[in-house]
Amino acid sequence: MRGRTTLGATVVVAVALLVGALSFYGILSASIHGATERAAEQRLEELGERAGGPGGGRGIDALEDEILQVIAPDGSVRAASEEARDKLGSTPLPVDDDPRTTTIDGERVLVVSEDLDRDETLVLAVSMEDDAETLATVATLLAIALPLLLLLVAATTWLVVGRALRPVTRIREEVDGITAERLHQRVPVPETGDEIAALATTMNGMLDRLDAAATAQRRFVSDASHELRSPLATIRQHAELAQAHPEVTSIGELAEIVSEEGLRLQGIVESLLLLARLDEGAGTHDEAVDLDDIALSEVRRLRAAGFEADGTGIHAAQVHADPRLLGQLVRNLADNAARHSRGRVAIGVTPAEGYVFVTVEDDGPGVPVEERERIFERFVRLDEARSRDAGGSGLGLAIARGIAASARGTLAVDDSRWGGARFILTLPLP
Known part of the structure; x- marks a missing residue:
């Protein structure tokens, strides 16, 4: 019982931890991705102000650490940063109203775009490697922490359940030894004052009622036997007397005694049968x-x-x-x-x-x-x-x-x- 209880509790905790870990990872991923999008859009807005002014294109050409392009209306690259020229050459970045992800030289990037005043589009690609590394680190920590936490919970549950169920084991062992001849025995009541103590008290109350019922039943059987034996003994005594000494007891006297005791015996039997029906809750005609x-x-x-x-x-x-x-x-x-x-x-x-x-x-x-x-x-x-x-x-x-x-x-x-x-x-x- 202890093993099954511990296993059940461990499975529940494991499912809860797994659901919690997946939910945490999903929320963290969405939060990091959202932060990257906001940072990229803010940076694009700053670069758009620079590109919209005089010599904006030359200012973009001088940028080294960012992948930035100015796309003409016909889709050609009108200006690009140094890193964009190195990695993309004359290939334009994808233009979309909403941020989107793509891959450049095997690196995952987030692409955002903004329209300029000259019907041109400024496109910025921001690396997402840091986001991936952060999420990979979190996933690794969760993969290590969850089994360890689960083992700790399992061990704690094993100890706590074992301690909690120890009184139950004693109660069960005591109840196993209680038979119809040993209804006077009672189960030990722990001094914890918890549900286990309440269970033991309830069980002792049940045993008290069973003991009282068994005692009453034995007394009833004994009394019923005595009551039934008395008229039978009277009938037998007079019959034997009449058989041994027919001159002492007349047939009429014997018949009268047998009739009286028979009626009394019949009344007792009928009363017992009625009590039995009442005890069984037999239906009545209302x-x-x-x-x-x-x-x-x-x-x-x-x-x-x-x-x-x-x-x-x-x-x-x-x-x-x-x-x-x-x-x-x-x-x-x-x-x-x-x-x-x-x-x-x-x-x-x-x-x-x-x-x-x-x-x-x-x-x-x-x-x-x-x-x-x-x-x-x-x-x-x-x-x-x-x-x-x-x-x-x-x-x-x-x-x-x-x-x-x-x-x-x-x-x-x-x-x-x-x-x-x-x-x-x-x-x-x-």
Whole structure:
């Protein structure tokens, strides 16, 4: 990983340096060429003033270090400097409105021209050898400096990347050794306070969640096994007793016990399957549901069972949800309230500010503050409800919260008006 990172960074830097060098060379070449043109045009203007005066031609003939010609209208050379005569003889320089380059005796020159008053043209050729030498020197320096700079960048990147990725290597090695049996281990967090430290902290948080989930799963499997084993053990115990001592246990008594424990076993299995579907986010059949009808049905059911059920707080409200699951949610809350109450239960439905609040409260012992989240865990029974006959399987509230979450709602518990427990279901209105 370190090698690939260094190579990638080096390639990027190399491309950037190459583009920068070419751009610099191009800009420098254009700048030097422009300066030469301006100097040549300025010199031509000075020589034009001299050539336009009396005896201008003779003044040009006396020039030695410049290639200068006066071209007649017919294209012949009317006057030329000494160097122009030596290198060109009677051959005229090219005349053009714009500066142009040509070669004289193998030397690259820049040719500029200017019209004189006598319909003649003054033409000057300026050597570009100095420009070429300057650019050649710059190109040589760039050719030497770029590889050296690239090597320096590569070495620096190798060292910096190696130092930066060293904590990543330790994290990777530590994570490679973490298995399902070693989820308690954590990766080292470097004291740099940078992104690597943030990555290690995030990874440790992920491991914390995985460890908690694995622990909860193991506890759930253990509790589920215990709950399923209990009715099976009861059925087997009575069956063996009836088989060994048929005169003690009648067929009717055995059938009653098997039926009761079978129903209990069926309820546990169905609850577990429902929880599994809720955990998997299985789709539900959403439709318009009248919450007030569901709540009033539970009030009538509780009254028929002998409870003092108050339904005066039920108001009309309609939500979009799965009617079967929503009915089971309210039924679980009502059964939980009836199981722990001393005789009084109240159910309310109140729409307000885009939400509907369903409350189920009782006059029982209530739920301690420190237990108000734990009671929604699976197979959890508080000390007061340890008996399976009184406390159920410990899945009702877990199912209720799962259904609430699937309906985009929440379920919480606090104190009722009578000091017992009040469960509050919050659902969004359509």
